[in-house]
Amino acid sequence: MSDKKNTTDWQHESNSVVEEERPKLKKPSLYKVVLLNDDYTPMEFVVELLELFFGLTRENATRIMLSIHTEGKGVCGIYTQDVAETKAGIVNQYSRDHQHPLLCEIEPCNDEEE
Ligand code: TYC
Numbered sequence: 001m002s003d004k005k006n007t008t009d010w011q012h013e014s015n016s017v018v019e020e021e022r023p024k025l026k027k028p029s030l031y032k033v034v035l036l037n038d039d040y041t042p043m044e045f046v047v048e049l050l051e052l053f054f055g056l057t058r059e060n061a062t063r064i065m066l067s068i069h070t071e072g073k074g075v076c077g078i079y080t081q082d083v084a085e086t087k088a089g090i091v092n093q094y095s096r097d098h099q100h101p102l103l104c105e106i107e108p109c110n111d112e113e114e
Contacts (some may be wrong), residue, residue: 030109031084032075041102
């Protein structure tokens with residue numbers, strides 16, 4: 001017979017419990033998808049694009065389009081990096097396909113404290 005009869009797998013021989021390390025999980029970084037103003041893209045095209053690719057209602061799409069028109073740029077949505085990059089790429093391709101100079105970029109969101 002062994003001397004260790006009261007020692008289970010998860011105990012050291014000293015009887016101290018082995019604590020598992022907490023998994024180090026990081027929240028994914030978030031990115032803003034930003035639309036830039038220009039003098040040529042029709043307002044209606046921008047509103048339709050915001051409805052189509054960002055799931056905005058006509059009312060919210062119009063509000064955001066007008067704020068981009070007056071402020072120079074504006075945020076259409078906030079996503080993880082891969083989704084933000086994909087959205088910006090799709091918007092830029094769609095604008096090129098329709099011969100409009102509209103540009104879409106992504107910007108990192110400032111990290112908030114945990
Ligand atoms: N400034 C454009 C115009 O007067 C409209 C516009 C709005 C263009 C937003 C781009 O991201 C944009 N026709």
